[in-house]
Amino acid sequence: MSVPPTHRSGHPPAVGTFTTELSVRFxxxxxxxxxxxxxxxxxxxxAWEELLAAGGLPLHEAIPGRPWILPLIHAEADYRRPMRFGExxxxxxxxxxxxxxxxxLRYAVRGAEGELRATVTLVHCAVDKASARRIPLPEEVLAVLGRAGLSLPATA
Amino acid sequence: MSVPPTHRSGHPPAVGTFTTELSVRFxxxxxxxxxxxxxxxxxxxxAWEELLAAGGLPLHEAIPGRPWILPLIHAEADYRRPMRFGExxxxxxxxxxxxxxxxxLRYAVRGAEGELRATVTLVHCAVDKASARRIPLPEEVLAVLGRAGLSLPATA
Amino acid sequence: MSVPPTHRSGHPPAVGTFTTELSVRFxxxxxxxxxxxxxxxxxxxxAWEELLAAGGLPLHEAIPGRPWILPLIHAEADYRRPMRFGExxxxxxxxxxxxxxxxxLRYAVRGAEGELRATVTLVHCAVDKASARRIPLPEEVLAVLGRAGLSLPATA
Amino acid sequence: MSVPPTHRSGHPPAVGTFTTELSVRFxxxxxxxxxxxxxxxxxxxxAWEELLAAGGLPLHEAIPGRPWILPLIHAEADYRRPMRFGExxxxxxxxxxxxxxxxxLRYAVRGAEGELRATVTLVHCAVDKASARRIPLPEEVLAVLGRAGLSLPATA
Incomplete structure (x- = not known):
């Protein structure tokens, strides 16, 4: 008998999403x-850390290993229903x-029945480490996200 | 010689704001x-906790002592400049x-020279504890904010 | 290809221990x-939360569902080697x-090669919720730990 | 009317101690x-950060500005009475x-009436940054602590 994993990540349940599971801790x-x-x-x-790892560039390797970083310039959350200890x-x-x-990126946090609990939106900006200035988003970032299953919906 | 306080709160430096000071901790x-x-x-x-206390209704008294709570339904932040350890x-x-x-409420986080580091916006919703339903914002909330110096700008 | 779990728990690798895995997060x-x-x-x-769940009494059920709680009266840690982001x-x-x-309980935190990084010791005390007084350790606690694979070494 | 500070530090109420005040936050x-x-x-x-600052060497200056660091090798706490939100x-x-x-260093955490809530003991070890090896405790450390009012009791 195996103890069920308490924090599991996996491939997209749907096109264009990457799913991470977690438990609400004390x-x-x-x-x-x-x-x-x-x-x-x-x-x-x-979830961001998990999807970078799934895309082949874990954050702990990206930070020291690339000339750029991706700090957040905006973060927001909408809370729909309470998330409880143990869920x-x-x-x-x-x-x-x-x-x-x-x-x-947008993160939809869902409960056991799939019901929405919260949505979080995080906006990262590419910054050159040496100059501390904004730079065009490195193509590698989109490649990493793509390998994790994420891509922008095609537009008509 | 007195050791400078590391977290100090006070009355509004300007009409309509309430200021809290803090140090960035390790x-x-x-x-x-x-x-x-x-x-x-x-x-x-x-800052929210401080201004409620300044307005005469500390959060630790409001939570058990009122039939309503004010959970967050939305939170967002914009990051302008890094905030560093010790600041x-x-x-x-x-x-x-x-x-x-x-x-x-909007919270402008500023550095020593007054320069903006981040802004945070928090939207609270009044909820009746017993029914867990939304209720009209209790008048006491605005009275408390008013005693802390906060009011909506008058509109023409 | 499956994404490797980032936090996995399992049965004892050795008699008398319960192992939880985790990743160091940003x-x-x-x-x-x-x-x-x-x-x-x-x-x-x-790890405590995981082993209680493995033993059949998750903490989020124990807290509301039992007349006793197990608050900590002592906690200590020895740090042997640094634990780094991403490990x-x-x-x-x-x-x-x-x-x-x-x-x-004693928690040995080990790196990928099994080397010791830190040890943590947590001492819980059984307290009756109603009276807020110490009570003899409920037998159920040892039964739960036993089902998670933990028991005291037999003494001669 | 001034809003009472919510986190205040000061000089020793007694020989050999340095006191920091704080509020329990949500x-x-x-x-x-x-x-x-x-x-x-x-x-x-x-409290450690506060007393280093009071002694003239704030941690945020010590970390980049000295060839040594003082990581923790041991930490422990005894919990006597609960500390509650708002206290x-x-x-x-x-x-x-x-x-x-x-x-x-030993930190005694006390409530409003002076009653003990918890004691925490932290053991720091001097490490040379370049070699990552233990070094004799720099004399400056004791000088800083001394300026914050801390010294070892004289022994007979």
Whole structure:
């Protein structure tokens, strides 16, 4: 008998998304027994780390190994239903926008029945480490996201 | 010689804002030595706790003592310049919107020279504890914010 | 191709231990790129949550569902070698002492080659919720730990 | 009327201690409304940061500015009474041991009436940054602690 994994990642359940699973941990919840709002951003960042790894460029290799970094310039979350201690959650990441220097991902956090609990949007901006200036988004970033199953919907 | 306070709160430096000061702590920063993005939401929530206390209804009394709670339904942040370990920051809270059930505050996080580092917006929604349903924003909430110096700009 | 799980738990690799795996996440590390010391306690608590679940009494069910709780009365950690961002770690839990009201577990945190990074010891005390007083350790606690593979070494 | 500071540091209330004040914040507490155990280590580290600053060598200057660092090799806490959301706490730091490479501080966390809530002990070890090896404790460390009011009790 194997103990079920408590945090599992996998390939997209649907075209264009990458799914990470996690459990709500004791330190994640507040005095009301529900996930403290800022923790939703950690859940999205966890999914970001997972999808970079799935795409072949783990963040812990990207940070020292590339001349660029991808700091966040914007983050936002909408909370639909409380997430409770002990729950299994599924974070579905999708690519929603690619600008000159920026890349935007949306993370839908869902409960066991697939119902939406929260959505998080993170906007990263490519910055050259040496000059600390914005640079065009490196093509490698989109290649990595593509290998994790993420791509922009084709436009007509 | 007195040791300078490391986290000080005070009355509005300008009409309509409430200012909280804090220091960037060691556990707040990431591997790059700058504040981890999700921490900005903690800074805003700290200011929220301070201004409720200044308005006479500390959050730790409001949660058990009122039939309503004010959970967040939306949170967002824009990051302008890195916040670094050891820095003194000033969080200026202002009231930006009041809806039927909601109240929206904006938190401008500034460095020692007043330069903007990040802005955080938090939207709270009044919920009745017993029914877990939205209710009209209790008048007491605006009274508390008012006593902390926050009010909506008068409209023409 | 399956994406490797990033946090997996399993049955004891050796008699008397319960192993949980985890990855060092970006928010876990400090400005030096190594795990912030207090985070080691979170890793041990994560293993505690996992082994309770493996033993059939997940913490999120135990807290509301039992007349007792098991708050910590002592926690300690020894740090041997730095744990770095991106590393896979293995946390091996073992039961080291059972007193009148207390139960003590030791968590050995190991790197990919099995080398010791840190050890954490957590001492829980059984407390009756209603009276807030110490009570003898409920037998169910040892039964749960036993089902997760943990027992005290037999003494001569 | 001035809003009372919510986190204040000051000179020793008694010979040989350095006191930092803080408030228990909403994200600090767990589902039971009491401070999550690992957070006590953050409180002690906050006091450590404050006393280094009071002694003239803030940690954010020490880390980049000295050839040595003072990582923790041991941390422990004893929990006496719950610390609750909204409480003002006082952390009294004292110097309890100086070894060849190590320096040990004890942090007594007290409530409003002075009653002990928790004690935390942190053992730091001096390490040369370049070689990553232990070195004798730099004299500057004791000088800094001394300027913050901390010294070892004289022995007979």
């Amino acid at each position: 330190p994640d919840v507040d005095a009301a027994g529900i996930v403290y709002f800022a923790k939703a951003f950690d859940y999205a960042h966890l 299994r959650l599924r974070v579905e990441a999708s690519l929603t926008d690619v600008g000159g220097s920026t890349v935007t | 556990p707040d920063v990431d591997a790059a030595g700058i504040v981890y993005f999700a921490k900005a939401f903690d800074y805003a929530h700290l 003194r920051l000033r969080v200026e809270a202002s009231l930006t919107d009041v809806g039927g059930s909601t109240v929206t | 928010p876990d590390v400090d400005a030096a790129g190594i795990v912030y010391f207090a985070k080691a306690f979170d890793y041990a608590h994560l 896979r770690l293995r946390v091996e839990a073992s039961l080291t002492d059972v007193g009148g009201s207390t139960v003590t | 994200p600090d507490v767990d589902a039971a409304g009491i401070v999550y155990f690992a957070k006590a280590f953050d409180y002690a580290h906050l 003002r706490l006082r952390v009294e730091a004292s110097l309890t041991d100086v070894g060849g490479s190590t320096v040990t």
